[in-house]
Amino acid sequence: MSRVILQPTGNKDAREHYVDTLVRPVDILRIKPFVSSEEYNYLKDMYPDGLVPTWGVTPGVNNVNANKWSKIQPADVTFFSANKILYSYGFVTFKIQNKQLAQNLWGFNIKGETWEYIYFLDEIREHDIQISLFNKVVDYAENYKVQGFAVLDEDKSESVLSYFGLHSETVIQPVSEVEYQNIIENFDWKDLDTEGKSKSRAEQGFLRTTLFRNKTTSNCGICGKEYPISFLVAAHIKKRSLCSKEEKLDFKNIIMPMCKFGCDDLFEKGYITILNGTVKSNGKTSTEALENYLNSIVGKKCDYWNESTVNYFEWHRHHHSLSKVR
Ligand SMILES: [Zn+2]
Structure with a gap:
């Protein structure tokens, strides 16, 4: 199932990246020299206009960010936040670790790291969600502040996605044939609770991948x-x-x-x-x-x-x- 990613953009680097590579998406031709032809073709299918909203995180202390990044999947939702407001979200399409591309796009931070854990986004939309409302939805303390890059667990993610009704129109969450068979054989469709809805989306997701690929x-x-x-x-x-x-x-x-x-x-x-x-x-x-x-x-x-x-x-x-x- 899709997860929620929190991406605070309070510091200067993040604010600049938000404008330089999201508000003004990266031209796919700038990405091309740094990626394999397979990755390039995938992006070309995903972004027919050649404009690719791009984000990245540094490895972090003891790879803490890299480990969180490894959980990210297509159709996850990233919320960007600053000043106690979640001000936009977008859907993850694809991710790559790529130091050269990160250097080219953003250079280095003062510690000499670059934002090499890259993920690409689509369907980015602006909104104003008060952090206090978000905290209520995920059952956090009222004064909780988004401190750093975070990937929420499945339960909290589902609470956020169903509360705000967020599901990608384009990106399809990866569902294997085995998972699909499992859903068809074991799931009782009378249960339209949260799990039921999530299974139903997984079934649709699998069928859509079968028809449309990427x-x-x-x-x-x-x-x-x-x-x-x-x-x-x-x-x-x-x-x-x-x-x-x-x-x-x-x-x-x-x-x-x-x-x-x-x-x-x-x-x-x-x-x-x-x-x-x-x-x-x-x-x-x-x-x-x-x-x-x-x-x-x-x-x-x-x-x-x-x-x-x-x-x-x-x-x-x-x-x-x-x-x-x-
Ligand atoms: Zn028709």
Whole structure:
């Protein structure tokens, strides 16, 4: 699950870095000479505009920061703070230890260290959260002050993320196939408590990684248009709640990307079905605007229709073949 990172920026170095490499993100071409081609390609997929908000921490005394940094994962949330205010947050996309890059970006501090434990961010947003409210949410003493770089434990992180409703639209938390299987086989979905929500996000995260990998844009499987993945859902072809465990584990075939601009809802509500690989209208329309949208997608070829998925599409077609559309 995602963790919360606290990053105070009270001192001069931190204030400067905040402006120099976050407010003004680093040009990917400046990073390129210092990283492997694999790392470079990963960043290029993640930042199609080539602008990379970058942060780093020094190793710290006895590697105290390095050890905290080692816990950071994609989709963690960093809060920047100063003067008793958490004034912005962003989602972690990727991290690398890289002394040369850190030197190039920020030089050295007075102890001769550089900020070589680097992590990259996205979806940075400003806000004003009083530290007193934050302390209440994580159950800290009222006068607690963020002293240094910190990575909160899972419980405290979950309290913060659910209180403020923070979950990345783009970065996907790494979930392995084994973890996914474990969730599908052992978890009772009636429990929509904190653990349930976190498992449900992990399931979605896994399915989204399966579909999108580390790309930030992809094509809707119905209308074919390309959108940022925050506008695409990993939709079950056969309704998820009616899938058997075996069908849920057939994740390579049971899901496809659908856009939030209409295709996902129209498919879910049965206004459209897929017959022999082609989008068909179910014949139920009610307004001109809806009819116009349907006309724009009916007849399109669905690239996800094949012999491994046809049964799921047929299930969907039969499920909506009676006059169930409202
Ligand atoms: Zn679409």
